[in-house]
Amino acid sequence: MGSGGEKKQLFPVSMVSVRIIKANIITSKDSLSASDCYVTLHLPTASPEKFRTQTIKNSNKPVWNETFYFRVQTEIKNILQLEVCDADPVTKDDVQFVILFDLAKVRPGVTDLELFSIKPEKEERPPNYESLEVEFKLAETSGPLEQLISNGVLVARELSILDVKVKKEENEKLLKAKKNVVLTMRESYEGTQKTSEDVDSFRFHCIKSWGPVLKAKLQSVSREEKNDSHHLLILPLKLLPVGQQVKVALPMEEGGTLELYLKVIDCPQNLDVRLGYELCASEQDFLHKRKKMVAGALNKLFHLRRELLEHEVPVMGVMATGGGVRAMTALYGHLLGLQKLNLLDCVSYITTASGSTWTMTDLYRNIDWSQKSLEERIKVVRSQMLKSKYDIISIERLKYYHKELVERVERGHLPSFTALWALVQEAFLHEKPNYSTLSEQRQALNQGQNPLPIYTAINVKDKNVSTFDFREWVEFSPYEVGFQKYGANIRAEDFDSEFFMGKLVKRIPESRICYLEGIWTNIFCPNLLDGLYWASSPEEFWDRWVKDVTKSEEDEGYVTVYKPPSSGTGKLCEIFNDILTDRPLKGDSHNFLRRLDFDKGYLQQKEFSEWRDTVLDAFPSKLTPVEKSLCLIDIGYFINNSGQPLLKPERNVDILIALDYGINSGFQQTEMMAKYCEVQGIPFPKVDITEEDRKNPKECYVFSDEDNPKAPILLYFPLVNATFKEYKAPGVKRIPSEMNGGEVNLSDDSPYKTMHLTYTEEDFDKLLSLCTYNILCSKDHILQAFQCAIQKKQNIWLGGLNISSA
Structure with a gap:
């Protein structure tokens, strides 16, 4: 296939x-x-x-x-x-x-x-x-x-559905006699189900070719009384006619029978998980509309002789890193700078990680946010930032959190620490609960009026395996949630519902956006091993990371034989490994890849291989489809970089604006991204940094690869206070009384450290103004990147026309 x-x-x-x-x-x-x-x-x-x-x-x-x-x-x-x-x-x-x-x-x-x-x-x-x-x-x-049904990597197999019903009155009699019916189908998603006061009808989803068998028995409801009765009914599903209800007698130990009503249904073959690496139809439609807006904006900027055709319009993506409230504030400043330059309408995608996601989820509550002045919204954010946060753990708040979490579990979501953290975080960021959802952000995209937001996380193992040995990129957009690696996606509103073999088997109400923010920004989810590697020197971390990426080449052999640790030393190592790799404060979400199988040639598929970067990829029994739940964490605990979705070849991003919110990180994130792309074979420009730049970084750097037309033009913005010290606006020097406004502390004792959750009004305004200024003074770099991108696309599509001929 x-x-x-x-x-x-x-x-x-x-x-x-x-x-x-x-x-x-x-x-x-x-x-x-x-x-x-x-x-x-x-x-x-x-x-x-x-x-x-x-x-x-x-x-x-x-x-x-x-x-x-x-x-x-x-x-x-x-x-x-x-x-x-x-x-x-x-x-x-x-x-x-x-x-x-x-x-x-x-x-x-x-x-x-x-x-x-x-x-x-x-x-x-x-x-x-x-x-x-x-x-x-x-x-x-x-x-x-x-x-x-297959995309060459994952395979969905045919399912059968079995509906079982016990008459209500018969069930009531059994319950009064302190007995209930236990139904088991080991081959099914549901496994075992029991009658109760509220439940007398059941549905089982099972893989058809496995030859599923229904087993039924009566047992005592009392916990004290042991009942080891054998199954009184064993019935292979292949004996039942499809589409017809059949009455079956379940023998009772005291004599008589209990009637069960069974009906086998062939499950529709249309999947609820989209298996494919192409962009979904909704995103393609959005891009068609967005390119019209971008073309109009570029026409005004460059005074083109004619409006660009759709295939000539460059795709620009803005990529923001994490960094807590610092990242949130800085992204407002950068977006404000793009808006002042009339460049915000030229952006097609914005990807975020960790703290920068707070900016986007706030903005997308307004369906045309980029068409209005961001300054008004920033005033509201500033006001919230300056308020006291002591009440977020008050008795009243704790009661509210408890009530919310209980109701959430009752709706079918898995209990987790991340959900509690999400509520605390929401109380910190907002005056009132935010009842919006991720899928509702589509309203802000239906005319292509705003860039498409993509939020990022990584899926890891909750224990026994470190992040360096297993991590998978997961992207969240208002349209879909998906794994780039597997080419598997679901609608945004279906995230955290229950799936089996690509089919939605239990719909759970969509979570409020704050619960997703809890996943994207969970500062409590790393394991001890993550901390040890990040605490080591950059060289040690780099060597370990690159070694793990490069050793992912699969072993083509058919047989693996190994001896598990069983000596005293081995057991001790296992215990120590458990301690280092366990994530006690993790979050769990229902796994929408559950029980999907792998195509026999999945390792040879280019799309899977391109994104493969874990040591477990050659072992399908250890990969995500076998897990009952996902363990999604803040992407910053592996690489603080949200750019992976923009490197997806189908998005064909021409210009990438990388906004780095690390303090004193010295180009680390963009160098890691370049190295990641080099190892994975993803088109990306080389990032060459001089020693002078490391000592005295500038506001903006431009990297490109003229020999590789598929590589995007990279505009890299480190978080630096360079000329802003002396200039309050591009070309406008500060007078002596204004010099204090240019003193933005980005040193080791900075007020903008990631764990600082509140700023003074002065600190907030300084960081915001710095980031706005850094964009404004880099206008020529951005415009030149657009000119180069337009020319490159015209050379490809129209045989060598340049910007002046447009």
Whole structure:
């Protein structure tokens, strides 16, 4: 299946048999006795169950000769995990070694015999020492074909829906007798469901080709009374007619039956997750409208002889870093500067991270904010900044937070510390709760009247894996929330609803914008390992980061065999790693990629490879689709840079204005971005900084790559107080009484440190004026970048016309 957009196709389902034959020289951790070995088998693309052989006691060469069968779809990546375990009656069983085997190696109609062995490193041992012998056979089944939907990386499989109903009066009788009905379908999203006073109807979503089975039983409602009754009904779904309600009798232990009403429905094949790397239709429509506005603005700026055609209009993106209230204030100043130069109407995208997101979520409450003077809005923000914040943790506020969080969980959202932090943050930033949502920001885009805002976060593992080993860029726009890496997106209003195999299975009301701000700006979400790396020298951090990025090249081998840590030292290392990598104050969101499978050739797809930068990418069983929830954190805990969405080739950004709000960071963020692009093969200009610039940075730097037309022109604005010390406006020197206004403290004892949440009126005004000035005095650089971008696009599309011929 090819990559790019979503494609549907029919494929046969196959059956693979796995015969666990024997093991050789299994060393027991117990020196007093031989091993008591068994083998577990787990193929998550075929079944949620983990199967196991019998235990062969007191043998270092156990023989099983047990066969297990799996229904598999060969068009997806099927990785079988085998674990050789030593049973221990007292402590947890020891895992001797683990095998990850790609079933793509098994040839149809051929018996494949594999000997999995851990190769000893220095000492000579027999070739079958500590090995497992397994036989594989693969054959197509005679059943119906399965329809797959894929973008070349992720694959959605056909679902079946089972509706089950118990008559209300019958359910009431059972409850009075302190009993209820327990329904289980292990192959389904829902798993197990039970009747209660409020629930007598159920829906199960299950993967059709897995051959799902419904199991039902009656059990005691009382927690004190143990009820180990077996399932009284076991019913494969394939025995039920599709689209017809069927009455089934569930036997009761005291005699009689309970009637269950079942109906199987074929799930519609249209997905609620958009699988594709292209821009969504809404964003494409926005760009069409926005380019008309940009063309009009450029016509006024340059007095063109004719208005630019759509394909001649440059796409400009503004990229802001994080930095708490400093970033929020500075972004207001930079946007005000662009507005004063009549350049704000030339911007198509604005991306933000951490504190700079507060500026955008505030502005987009007004549907035509960029068409009005920003100075009025800034007055309101200044007023809020100067107010006392002591009441945000008052008794009344705490009661409000508790009530809000309880109601949020009742609506179906996952409980998390991030939600509490979001409410505290909202109380700090706003006089009253902000009831707007991300999807409502579309109203500010429907005529192309404002730039498209994109908010950024990264998805990480909540424990056991560091940010440096696993992180995935996630972007939020008013249209969609998506993973660039997987080419998977959902509508903004569906974020944090429950999904299974690309289908929306439980709609949850859209969160207020403050809860998303809690994700984008969670200063409490790093683990200890993140802190240790950031606390190290820049060179140490840089070396570690680049090493992790470059080592992501996948191993094309079919088999991975490894020995888990099991010695005392290994266990201690595991415990220490847990402490370092755990995120106790994290946030959880429902995973909209849940249970999507991987295409058999996903590692070879350019779009996936282009954004791949974690060490787990070659192991689909460890990637995000297997997780129940997402762990989304502030992007600043890996790289304080929101520019990744603007590097998406489909957005074709021509000019990138990078606004860096780091204090004394010395070009670090733009150099990291350039290095990231170099390693990933993303077109980006080289960033060369002289020693003089590091000592005495200027307001604006321009970087371009004339040899690569796909690389954007980069205008980099560090947070510096250069000529503003002497000039209150471009070309207008300060008089002696005005010199204090140019003293903006950006040193180590700055009032603008990230953890400072309130400013004096003087400090606020100085930072705002500085950033506005830095844009104003860089007007020529920005205009020249537009001229170069227009000329480049005309050279490509119109065969060499220049700006004067327009």
